[in-house]
Amino acid sequence: MILVDTSVWIAYLRGEPTAAAGALQGWLDRGAPIAVTSVVAQEVLQGVRDEAAAATLERYLASQWRLEFGDPWQGAVLSADLFRRCRAAGVTVRSTVDCAIACIALEHDAELLHDDVDYVRIGAVEPRLRLL
Numbered sequence: 544m545i546l547v548d549t550s551v552w553i554a555y556l557r558g559e560p561t562a563a564a565g566a567l568q569g570w571l572d573r574g575a576p577i578a579v580t581s582v583v584a585q586e587v588l589q590g591v592r593d594e595a596a597a598a599t600l601e602r603y604l605a606s607q608w609r610l611e612f613g614d615p616w617q618g619a620v621l622s623a624d625l626f627r628r629c630r631a632a633g634v635t636v637r638s639t640v641d642c643a644i645a646c647i648a649l650e651h652d653a654e655l656l657h658d659d660v661d662y663v664r665i666g667a668v669e670p671r672l673r674l675l
Contacts, residue, residue, distance in 0.1 A: 545570060545675065546578045546610055546648045548641075548657040549586040556587070556600075563658040566675065577656075578608035580647050582640055610651045621646045625669060634664045641665065645672050 547567060554564040570577055584604045591597040612618025622643040629636045636642060641661040648655040649671055655662060656675040666672045 544576050544578055544608065544610070544651060544653040546580065546644070546651070546653040546655050547583070548644060548655060548659060548662070549583050550658040551656050552579075552583065552587045553590065554658060561658055563656055563675075566656060576608055578610045578651075578653060579604050580610055580644060582643060586640070610647050610653060612647060612650060618643065618646055618650070621650075625665065629665060629668045632668045634668055636661050636664060645669065648672060 551561075551563040551567050554561045555567050567577070584601070587604065588597055588601055591600055622639065622645075625646055626636055626639055626642045629642070638661060641659065642665065645655065645662060645665050647653075649669070652673075654673045654675050662672070662674055666674050
């Protein structure tokens, strides 16, 4: 399973020719299983200015596989722990949301397709995180 981060969705939807957006397009063309989380959907949808486009995009994102924490409380605790481990290692993570997304990927043993340096930093601290 491939969990797609907000950074990739935004580039993909804007038609930006990034490597990650191209990889997403390739997986979509092949019908590969890709997933989103509710927080990724929130981040993507909050940037859409047109209500009709937002509704269409929401339906599309909802049609993808969805990965969430099995236990939201435990997920929050694990995300906070990951953030603290990064900080203790001298790694600055700019967004606590990225720690939550990384932990969701870990919980579901999903590969994380991203275009965000925070995940590279997190991956240096948490080697089980599989990054694309």
